[in-house]
Amino acid sequence: MNQHPPDSQLALFVDGKLDESTSVDLAMHLDSCPACRQRAASMDPCTELCSRAEHIEPPPELMHRVLAGIASSSPSASTVHIHSVWLGLFFLLLASLMLFLWGDPTGLMAGALSGLGGLGVSLSALGRILPTEGLICMPIASLVPVLCFLALYVMQSNENGSIGARST
Amino acid sequence: MPVGSTALVQALHFFSAIPKEFPLAPFQVNASLDVQELLQEALRGDERAKALIVERYVKQVYRFCFRMLGNEEDAMDAAQETLLKLVRNLGNFDPSRRFSTWVFSIARNNCIDMFRKRSKQGSMPERDIKDEGPGPLDIAEKEQRATHLRAALESLSPRHREVLLLYHFEHLKYREIAEVLQQPMGTVMNRIFRARRDLRLAYDAIIREARS
Numbered sequence: 001m002n003q004h005p006p007d008s009q010l011a012l013f014v015d016g017k018l019d020e021s022t023s024v025d026l027a028m029h030l031d032s033c034p035a036c037r038q039r040a041a042s043m044d045p046c047t048e049l050c051s052r053a054e055h056i057e058p059p060p061e062l063m064h065r066v067l068a069g070i071a072s073s074s075p076s077a078s079t080v081h082i083h084s085v086w087l088g089l090f091f092l093l094l095a096s097l098m099l100f101l102w103g104d105p106t107g108l109m110a111g112a113l114s115g116l117g118g119l120g121v122s123l124s125a126l127g128r129i130l131p132t133e134g135l136i137c138m139p140i141a142s143l144v145p146v147l148c149f150l151a152l153y154v155m156q157s158n159e160n161g162s163i164g165a166r167s168t
Numbered sequence: 169m170p171v172g173s174t175a176l177v178q179a180l181h182f183f184s185a186i187p188k189e190f191p192l193a194p195f196q197v198n199a200s201l202d203v204q205e206l207l208q209e210a211l212r213g214d215e216r217a218k219a220l221i222v223e224r225y226v227k228q229v230y231r232f233c234f235r236m237l238g239n240e241e242d243a244m245d246a247a248q249e250t251l252l253k254l255v256r257n258l259g260n261f262d263p264s265r266r267f268s269t270w271v272f273s274i275a276r277n278n279c280i281d282m283f284r285k286r287s288k289q290g291s292m293p294e295r296d297i298k299d300e301g302p303g304p305l306d307i308a309e310k311e312q313r314a315t316h317l318r319a320a321l322e323s324l325s326p327r328h329r330e331v332l333l334l335y336h337f338e339h340l341k342y343r344e345i346a347e348v349l350q351q352p353m354g355t356v357m358n359r360i361f362r363a364r365r366d367l368r369l370a371y372d373a374i375i376r377e378a379r380s
Contacts, residue, residue, distance in 0.1 A: 014364075015361075016357075016358075016360075016361025016362070016364070016365065020354045020357065020358070021354075023354070023357045023361075024353045024354050024357060027342040027343075027353060027357055028342070028343065028353070030341075030342065031341040031342050031343050031344075044364070045364075045368060046332070046336055046364045046367055046368065047336065049317060049367065049368070049371060050317070050332070050336040050337060052310070052313040052314055052317050053235075053314055053317055053318070053337065054311070054314040054315075054318070056230070056231045056234050056235070057227070057230075058226050058227055058229075058230035058231075058247065059240070059244065061244075062226060062230060062244055062247055062248060063222065063223065063226055065244075065248050066222050066226070066248055066251045066252060066255075067219055067222065069248065069252045070215070070218055070219070070222070070252065070255050071215075
């Protein structure tokens with residue numbers, strides 16, 4: 001139905017006196033035409049009747065009960081974050097221990113790899129909360145241990161070189 | 169500003185933006201997001217987005233359940249169940265549907281379950297009719313009208329009551345009601361016409377009874 005129905009037809013519609021297919025066509029029109037819907041509402045005694053209904057507000061405890069239900073039923077995202085961060089810190093600690101115990105290139109490499117893993121896990125945990133910034137941080141996290149490894153390796157080489165020079 | 173300094177400033181800005189209570193508090197989503205955006209965030213596991221969806225529909229759901237069931241206790245239970253189901257089944261939402269019609273479908277099913285439970289138990293809880301205490305005449309009259317309307321609505325069959333609630337109280341369109349009820353438009357139209365007629369008859373009968 002493209003045209004707006006006349007008042008007489010709307011009145012018959014509201015009273016349910018039109019045949020089913022015409023009623024359905026008119027209903028489809030009313031769904032897409034707020035002006036005609038308004039006209040039909042003004043002819044419908046139920047509109048006025050229903051406007052007398054009391055105002056109903058949900059009790060405040062409903063919201064609390066629902067939120068408590070959600071919290072108890074879903075695995076907490078924050079728990080996942082905490083686990084990820086602890087795992088990251090564990091890797092970082094492992095990296096520090098390796099660097100401390102084996103200050104040779106192999107140990108440095110292992111330490112750097114552990115450090116990379118640790119930072120990666122920690123920052124991916126961050127990335128789950130702050131996706132965009134987390135993505136920016138991932139390359140930084142990858143670069144930092146590599147740079148540390150290179151710096152330490154160069155220092156180690158210089159030390160060895162100087163020791164070697166002294167011995168000669 | 170050199171490139172290095174800019175990167176440093178950006179890094180500082182990033183770390184200062186992390187919530188202080190990290191990692192216990194999730195990232196705060198914007199409350200002004202529309203339902204589709206909130207849905208996306210909630211599906212990613214954002215608890216705040218889930219809470220915002222609940223907050224957005226709690227009034228409509230409770231109001232519908234209260235008018236369907238007629239008392240606060242049952243309405244609380246049905247509304248709570250509806251909102252929990254809503255959040256737990258967000259992944260099952262069909263994006264081709266309107267979100268609010270999906271919410272009302274869940275609420276309606278819960279109300280029907282509640283009716284079934286009541287009929288099995290064979291008990292109908294007392295209606296929560298507000299005490300019409302002394303007060304200005306117009307307020308008392310308004311309250312009386314509302315009470316009569318509520319009684320008239322409760323005298324209708326659940327099928328007729330639900331279509332009236334969805335159309336006249338929740339202002340859904342005809343095709344949305346058909347979607348909620350999962351019925352053809354023709355069936356919905358017939359139900360609405362009969363429900364309107366029955367409501368008027370019931371209301372008039374209650375008024376006559378009150379006057380006599």
